[in-house]
Amino acid sequence: xxxxxxxxxxxxxxxxxxxxxxxxxxxxxxxxxxxxxxxxxxxxxxxxxxxxxxxxxxxxxxxxxxxxxxxxxxxxxxxxxxxxxxxxxxxxxxxxxxxxxxxxxxxxxxxxxxxxxxxxxxxxxxxxxxxxxxxxxxxxxxxxxxxxxxxxx
Amino acid sequence: xxxxxxxxxxxxxxxxxxxxxxxxxxxxxxxxxxxxxxxxxxxxxxxxxxxxxxxxxxxxxxxxxxxxxxxxxxxxxxxxxxxxxxxxxxxxxxxxxxxxxxxxxxxxxxxxxxxxxx
Numbered sequence: 273x274x275x276x277x278x279x280x281x282x283x284x285x286x287x288x289x290x291x292x293x294x295x296x297x298x299x300x301x302x303x304x305x306x307x308x309x310x311x312x313x314x315x316x317x318x319x320x321x322x323x324x325x326x327x328x329x330x331x332x333x334x335x336x337x338x339x340x341x342x343x344x345x346x347x348x349x350x351x352x353x354x355x356x357x358x359x360x361x362x363x364x365x366x367x368x369x370x371x372x373x374x375x376x377x378x379x380x381x382x383x384x385x386x387x388x389x390x391x392x393x394x395x396x397x398x399x400x401x402x403x404x405x406x407x408x409x410x411x412x413x414x415x416x417x418x419x420x421x422x423x424x425x
Numbered sequence: 426x427x428x429x430x431x432x433x434x435x436x437x438x439x440x441x442x443x444x445x446x447x448x449x450x451x452x453x454x455x456x457x458x459x460x461x462x463x464x465x466x467x468x469x470x471x472x473x474x475x476x477x478x479x480x481x482x483x484x485x486x487x488x489x490x491x492x493x494x495x496x497x498x499x500x501x502x503x504x505x506x507x508x509x510x511x512x513x514x515x516x517x518x519x520x521x522x523x524x525x526x527x528x529x530x531x532x533x534x535x536x537x538x539x540x541x542x543x
Contacts, residue, residue, distance in 0.1 A: 296426075296429060297429055297433075300433045300436070300437075301433070301436070304433070304436035304437060304439075304440050307440040307443075307444070308439070308440055308443060311440070311443040311444055311447050312443075314447045314451070315447050315450070318447070318450060318451055318454060322454060325458065373488070375485060375486070377485055380469050380470060380485075381469060382465070382466065382469045382470075382485060384462065384485045384486070384487065386487075386488050386489060407451065407455070407489070407492045408455075408488050408489045408492060409454060409455050409458050409489050410458060410459065410462060410487045410488050410489040410490075411458045411459075411461055411462045411465070412461075412462035412463075412465040412466055412469075412485065412487070413465060414465045414466075414468050414469040416469075
């Protein structure tokens with residue numbers, strides 16, 4: 273009877289090849305796939321940060337009344353919009369991914385809003401996304417029609 | 426083996442291109458936001474006061490500048506028409522070095538009415 277199964281020698285060679293296959297194929301493919309996923313997350317972070325910044329800009333530009341609290345260089349702004357609805361922009365972490373800072377200069381009626389992206393948001397400084405802001409986008413908003421607390425109506 | 430190496434090499438090239446694209450789009454976004462922020466400062470302070478404060482270093486800090494390598498900006502204010510002082514054309518150019526070492530810039534030109542004429 274002709275037995276065409278594996279010989280012991282062939283089985284040993286197959287087992288010995290497993291680490292080689294893992295090293296040559298699986299590890300690089302995993303690295304590339306991980307890199308592509310990370311890059312897609314970076315792009316998504318950037319888009320989200322742009323949206324948040326744009327929303328903050330629009331909100332502040334429509335503000336009619338504002339009050340603010342300053343604490344160690346960060347600030348929170350709250351107030352009312354032209355239509356009477358309330359708004360609030362805070363310096364505390366918005367979720368886990370972004371940090372928003374608002375620094376308001378009442379004298380100049382100028383608010384500087386910045387959004388900190390997670391460290392993975394900067395391909396030059398990659399990370400796991402939980403190690404604090406790696407990059408920031410900042411913009412300024414001029415609020416000429418703003419009525420400050422204590423000012424005459 | 427040759428086929429596997431070719432696929433891996435193509436994957437690495439693709440990944441590298443993707444990373445470069447994201448880095449460039451981040452930098453460009455940050456540059457444009459900076460240009461917009463500087464324009465807004467000129468609008469708030471007026472061109473004269475803006476220049477004075479820029480020289481004194483007392484302008485509000487734009488924290489994103491430190492993330493762009495060698496970032497600097499220039500501002501040019503001109504009236505759109507000879508003798509017309511109501512409007513102002515503000516051109517802001519932000520320059521930095523991209524990760525590859527080449528020069529990059531983002532610019533914004535805005536026509537605005539200065540609230541406080543400096």
